[in-house]
Amino acid sequence: MDLDDVDERLVRALQEDGRASYEALAKLVGLARSTTKARVRRLIDDCGLRLIAAIHPAALGLNQLGHVIVEVDGPAGPVAERLAELAETSFVTTTAGRFAVTAELRTKDLATFSEGLAKVQAVPGVRSVQAMTFLQIWKDPYFPPGPLESPGPLGDIDLDSSDHALLEHLRIDGRASFADLASVSGLSPGATRARVLRLLEAGVVHVGALVRLNQLSRIHTIGFALTLSGETAPVAREVAGFEEVDCFATGIGWCNGIGTIRATTYDSVFATLERLRDLPGVRSVESWSHLRAIKEEHDLARPLTCAPSE
Template sequence: MDVNLDEIDERLVRALQDDGRASYETLASVVGLARSTTKARVQRLLREGALRLVGAIHPAVFGLHQLGHVIIETDGPAGPVADEVAKIDEVSFVTTTAGRFAVTAELRAADMAAFARGLARVQAVPGVRSAQTMTYLRIWKDPYFPPGPLESPGPLADIDLDAANHALLEHLRTDGRASFADLASLTGLSPGATRVRVLRLLEAGVVHVGALVRLTPLSRTYTMGFALTFTGDAEPVARKVAGLAEIDCLATGAGWCDAIGTIRVGSLDEVLATLERLRALPGVRTVEAWTHLRAIKEENDRAVPPA
């Protein structure tokens, strides 16, 4: 279902992307509305399918440590290519775009060898002219992903995932705002003990609860992808880029570019202004951008276990 979001809806979405379990009182203070009105707005967005509140589980939980972004040029229409790419197990996200790249995708795999096999499957799809990749080294900002470096064991170094924790994660990945009482019924623990467990999983970066927004061509929001190359060390530039409010996602890595990101704003003027800020940043060598048109596969709210 295609649902238009007004300015207040967008502010609610951004707040929920930061903390999908934020109280209605907190959300009301962000948008300046009464608690009851704010709750009604959120429930309408959920009911109409404009967003889902989900737990994005760190791929390390599933043994997936190699992630990357692929940009695809096609011979002929992009739609059939995107549909076929979306069927590949290692692919977690696919969009069609306006720009030099007809299709973009994200791959998740256990290691570089498995990642390479997934990329080979993408390259073998009929209609793919070329596919270039950037393997992620660090997630700087992503409403559907716990930020941080991707090396093994990641957030699992300091936490033991027993059966109760796995049950909590499995439920949070589909209902990020589930009550502690409902979650407790899954584990046999008390609501208090369950609350401690959930907060520990959130603080450790094992899961991040946020708002998953449907990407549709009828949205009033402009979603722009961009790629950056740097003149030197990526870290100081990436910190500045991630600090911009208009930046929805940012990852750095190695490959055809140094960083991949997404701009999410309400007008073309804001798109231009954000791109100009990126071009003006010291350390940014080049900026390339494209418009995301429609999501063919959206699984940024979960990591797909290996087959």
Template sequence: MELDEVDERLVGALQRDGRSSYESLARLVGLSRSSTQARVRRLLDEAGLRVVGAIHPAVLGMHQLGHVIVETDGPAGPVAQAVAALEETSFVTTTAGRFALTAELRSADMDAYARGLARIQAVPGTRSVQVMTYRQIWKDPYFPPGPLQSPGPLDGLGLDGPDRALLERLRVDGRASFADLAGVSGLSSGATRARVLRLLDAGAVHVGALVRLHPVGRTHTVGFALTVHGAVEPVAQKVVELDEVDCFATGMGWCNGIGTIRAGSPAEAFDTLERLRAESGVRTVEAWTHLRAVKEEHDLARPITGVTVGDGPLPVTS
């Protein structure tokens, strides 16, 4: 399905706020409410756009995150499928460039993280694995920026059964109505609305169009890794100012920072890479193109049960 400029603007708006009202979306694109609603419905039904609630890793008790790149002996497909089958991986893509595939790991602690890396290294066909362990997320459309730590800012949120039910429903359908959400939470519509706004404001969940690994329309997705001279923070502050940089994290390992560019054309992606290369403090830039998504955000499939958050474990309900 070919998307026009209006469709692209709607996708961008829904990525930023998947629960935007049709009225606000209509004002953004200059169409009537009914035309805008029809456009969004077409994106959902025909273009494969998904609007979901991405759960912050800390809500699932995961505080250790990182990125791995894998070189393979032979075809990358079987290795990517095996890596995607590991519960520690949150997304996996095959790539064009020096690497065969990339993946993100999410684990509760360093011990679990190390076990996940060992499992990737043991996958038949894996030649080498290079790792960057995240210390700080600077920009991400799905999570609030900040250092990764435990205890963290979400640990005092004190999620209960209704919160858990709301998160379960939102991650399947981010645009579910408050009436629908009230039905699963067991609360009144007013109380449900307040709960949802609290979860959104706290950063426990971000509702947005899921386009990082399954781009809709003409978007080109390019990964990049930076090494820097001296301090990382000043470089990171400049990198995240670039509109085309979709996400960026810094940490320890084979590079100092790793991120994703989402651009409308190969030329635009190249221009962004050139701006990164020209940035003061940047030593090297390595880039690759994401070709195929093998696994997406694994919180879509992982039940939010028995996870300790805030004042105690989330209750398990039938």
């Protein structure tokens, strides 16, 4: 189903805040509340829009993140499917470019990341693997930027069984009412509301529209890798400021930084790549087009991997 400009604006607004009120959304797009609500329901029911809670990896005990690119012998599809079966992979896509598959790994530490990487290398059909371990997230629509170090966004927050029940329910239905959430948390609606707001404000969870490779949007999703000739931070700050750059992380490995461009036209994609190439300190830019998401980190079928604390 084709989306018009109003639909696109609603999708972008819901990506930023999936629990935004219909009144706020109506004001944004200049329509009546009832019309806006009907639009959102159509996006969800007919277009497949998902409004879910993205849980910060640190809340699940996952403090080591990284990106891998995979070259294959033969068809890429079976390789991607096998990679998606690995518990360590949080995101797997097929691509158009020098390599056929990309993936993100999330593990508790560097040792388990190395074990996950070995599993990737052992998948039949994998010819070669190059990895970059993340040191810092500079931009991401699903959780706050910053260094990847424990305790991450948790700070002094000690998540209990009620918190984990809320997170598990929100990851399926990000717009669930506080009354519905109270039924799974074991708390009153008022106490549930306070818990949810605390989790949101601390950056433990972000509720938004999952749109990275969602076919309902007319957006081109392009990955890119930067190799730098000097300090990383000055370039990273510039890159994070690009409106078209959806996410960007820096680290150690085959490149210095990995990111994603989301743009409505290929002209805009090209212009953004040209701006990246023109940045002082950028030695080279490699890019690829994401074709299909084989596994999303927010797959509804994927259960929480961290047991609730008592």
